[in-house]
Amino acid sequence: MTALLSIRNLKTQFRSANSVVRALDGVTFDIDEGAAFGLVGETGCGKSVTALSILRLIPSPPGKIVQGEIYLKGTDLLSLSEEQMRRIRGKEISMIFQEPMTSLNPVFRIGDQMSEVIMLHQGDHKPQAIKKAAAMLGRVHISDPERVIRQFPHQLSGGMRQRVMIAMELSCHPSLLIADEPTTALDVTIQAQILRLIKEMKRELNTSILLITHDLGVVAGLCDRVAVMYAGSIVELGDVEDIFSHPEHPYTRGLWGAIPPVDQEKESLSVIPGNVPDLSSPPPGCKFHPRCASRFSPCDQRVPPLFETSRDHFVACFLYGGTNG
Amino acid sequence: MGAPMDEPLLNVRGLKKYFRVAKVWKGGWKRERAFVRAVDGVDFSIRRGETLGLVGESGCGKTTVGRLIVRLVEPTEGEIQYEGKNLACLDKKQLHPLRRALQIIFQDPFASLNPRMTVSQIVGRPMQIHGLVEKPRRDENIGCLLESVGLRKEHLGRYPHEFSGGQRQRIAIARALATQPQLIVADEPTSALDVSVQAQILNLMKRLQKELGLTYLFISHNLGVIRHVSDRIAVMYLGKVVETADKYAFFRSPAHPYTKALLSAVPSLDPKKKTEAIPLEGDVPSPIHPPSGCRFHTRCREALPKCYDEEPFFHQLEDSRWVACHLYP
Numbered sequence: 001m002t003a004l005l006s007i008r009n010l011k012t013q014f015r016s017a018n019s020v021v022r023a024l025d026g027v028t029f030d031i032d033e034g035a036a037f038g039l040v041g042e043t044g045c046g047k048s049v050t051a052l053s054i055l056r057l058i059p060s061p062p063g064k065i066v067q068g069e070i071y072l073k074g075t076d077l078l079s080l081s082e083e084q085m086r087r088i089r090g091k092e093i094s095m096i097f098q099e100p101m102t103s104l105n106p107v108f109r110i111g112d113q114m115s116e117v118i119m120l121h122q123g124d125h126k127p128q129a130i131k132k133a134a135a136m137l138g139r140v141h142i143s144d145p146e147r148v149i150r151q152f153p154h155q156l157s158g159g160m161r162q163r164v165m166i167a168m169e170l171s172c173h174p175s176l177l178i179a180d181e182p183t184t185a186l187d188v189t190i191q192a193q194i195l196r197l198i199k200e201m202k203r204e205l206n207t208s209i210l211l212i213t214h215d216l217g218v219v220a221g222l223c224d225r226v227a228v229m230y231a232g233s234i235v236e237l238g239d240v241e242d243i244f245s246h247p248e249h250p251y252t253r254g255l256w257g258a259i260p261p262v263d264q265e266k267e268s269l270s271v272i273p274g275n276v277p278d279l280s281s282p283p284p285g286c287k288f289h290p291r292c293a294s295r296f297s298p299c300d301q302r303v304p305p306l307f308e309t310s311r312d313h314f315v316a317c318f319l320y321g322g323t324n325g
Numbered sequence: 326m327g328a329p330m331d332e333p334l335l336n337v338r339g340l341k342k343y344f345r346v347a348k349v350w351k352g353g354w355k356r357e358r359a360f361v362r363a364v365d366g367v368d369f370s371i372r373r374g375e376t377l378g379l380v381g382e383s384g385c386g387k388t389t390v391g392r393l394i395v396r397l398v399e400p401t402e403g404e405i406q407y408e409g410k411n412l413a414c415l416d417k418k419q420l421h422p423l424r425r426a427l428q429i430i431f432q433d434p435f436a437s438l439n440p441r442m443t444v445s446q447i448v449g450r451p452m453q454i455h456g457l458v459e460k461p462r463r464d465e466n467i468g469c470l471l472e473s474v475g476l477r478k479e480h481l482g483r484y485p486h487e488f489s490g491g492q493r494q495r496i497a498i499a500r501a502l503a504t505q506p507q508l509i510v511a512d513e514p515t516s517a518l519d520v521s522v523q524a525q526i527l528n529l530m531k532r533l534q535k536e537l538g539l540t541y542l543f544i545s546h547n548l549g550v551i552r553h554v555s556d557r558i559a560v561m562y563l564g565k566v567v568e569t570a571d572k573y574a575f576f577r578s579p580a581h582p583y584t585k586a587l588l589s590a591v592p593s594l595d596p597k598k599k600t601e602a603i604p605l606e607g608d609v610p611s612p613i614h615p616p617s618g619c620r621f622h623t624r625c626r627e628a629l630p631k632c633y634d635e636e637p638f639f640h641q642l643e644d645s646r647w648v649a650c651h652l653y654p
Contacts, residue, residue: 042519042521159608160608187546189586190382190608192602192604193605196602214519215592218592220593221592221596244594244596254521255520258520259549260524260527260549260552260553261549261593261594262549263595263598266553269528271521271524271525272524
């Protein structure tokens with residue numbers, strides 16, 4: 001398989017009056033064609049900034065991509081003009097957000113919003129675009145597409161709105177769908193419906209998926225590969241089954257241990273001491289070292305690169321190499 | 326403590342809360358007065374020292390139940406028996422001493438703390454209202470309380486905006502503990518927090534329960550959290566409790582079809598476990614016009630003919646399990 005999207009050493013920063021926040025500090029990963037890639041981490045670790053950087057939607061100023069490359073099918077997105085980029089958004093890469101109510105326009109009917117995307121990227125006339133929109137709504141299992149086409153967002157439930165969003169984003173058959181916390185605002189039974197739908201769409205349309213979430217269960221159910229982020233860097237990267245069964249980075253282990261699972265009994269939850277560092281003045285060396293129980297001499301001196309601990313399993317931690325070489 | 330462990334500290338019977346909403350359009354000039362039946366006949370009890378986990382999806386009425394118990398909203402009907410007194414029919418004056426024993430922790434620690442009060446004022450106000458600690462000794466007391474929830478004495482003079490979400494939730498817990506309560510209603514206390522911070526707060530709440538003999542009504546939509554903290558679990562759907570069971574029985578063999586679907590819908594942390602969720606079609610019906618018969622029949626795959634028009638009784642199935650479903654006569 002070839003990589004559909006390759007991100008190399010991406011650095012995104014936000015400037016404020018007297019400091020620079022390094023939101024992304026050298027992020028590198030690939031997403032294969034037709035694969036589902038999960039990006040997990042806690043609030044403020046840079047998951048959403050990664051997504052916005054890929055689409056070049058970082059508000060600037062104060063934000064800026066200061067370094068790195070983002071290749072989509074071999075084209076560096078960062079070298080494109082704004083006009084060329086606009087043709088990529090919605091056609092090649094599209095994105096669904098956490099809160100479907102705020103990403104749908106409340107004053108336009110569903111059909112008008114959906115057909116706009118289709119008219120823009122496929123050059124159809126309105127009647128035909130509306131027809132295509134209705135067909136797409138049918139594909140995401142909305143039972144009465146002809147009626148929903150004429151409705152406004154507020155007339156739909158949260159789960160229905162997210163279905164509409166998915167239909168809209170997939171209507172131009174993008175090669176990459178970025179889903180930023182797509183089920184966080186939904187109840188578990190509705191979440192199960194939406195996840196099933198995303199899986200089905202991925203299979204039918206062969207769309208690659210970048211799933212951003214803090215819910216590890218969602219990643220376990222949907223993704224093939226996963227990257228764990230902490231304070232703007234990837235600390236662990238690899239195959240989902242591998243990482244979920246043998247988490248290696250101390251942060252990943254701590255995170256996994258902190259989750260109360262539904263399907264087994266756990267006496268006590270492990271706690272990661274301290275707080276996430278301030279990204280305008282991050283600690284030197286490994287950014288996790290002040291909170292890490294297994295830190296040793298090199299941790300506060302040098303930044304650990306990603307070491308390959310087993311086939312296709314990468315960990316940014318000196319426990320796994322780099323100390324005697 | 327004189328009362329035996331088994332005796333319920335809190336006993337809720339037939340509790341109802343209807344909220345009146347703006348009149349609903351019925352076509353033409355007709356309007357109908359409508360009520361949201363947020364809580365529509367709920368029974369459960371909580372034993373001294375235990376944690377009852379109340380779980381359900383958004384809009385099922387779990388938060389309203391929590392607020393009814395501390396009388397932040399007035400019940401429409403029903404009884405809330407607390408140590409032999411019916412909270413539902415006490416007036417404000419009679420209720421005052423009981424408010425000391427019943428405290429609540431809210432979901433959003435950014436909204437539940439007054440931004441213009443210092444930590445010492447926030448935690449000290451309940452002591453002052455209930456006349457618990459004389460003023461000269463109050464600061465010392467608040468300091469101890471802060472330490473017991475993992476904050477420091479130096480935090481006394483600070484304002485809420487100087488704290489992170491997890492620290493704010495600790496302040497909210499300290500405020501709830503200030504009156505030395507017996508029962509704490511915790512309404513989604515960790516759902517605004519990250520998992521690593523959530524773990525800290527859950528561990529803290531469990532430790533405090535052990536040390537102080539607290540009883541919790543723990544409200545959450547997160548079944549993992551519920552499993553971790555609860556001794557018994559009650560599931561709500563559309564304003565009704567459909568099943569209660571002790572934790573082990575609950576997760577081993579859920580009885581009600583809704584409980585089964587809910588449990589199967591939670592994604593497992595094990596990627597190899599490809600358990601398919603029991604699909605629940607459609608959305609939760611409106612609580613203004615709940616379905617006839619069993620409220621779950623519109624989405625239930627095992628519905629019997631009588632589910633459509635006969636409401637199932639909430640009855641005891643086994644020792645520790647109660648269920649409201651026609652499949653279990």
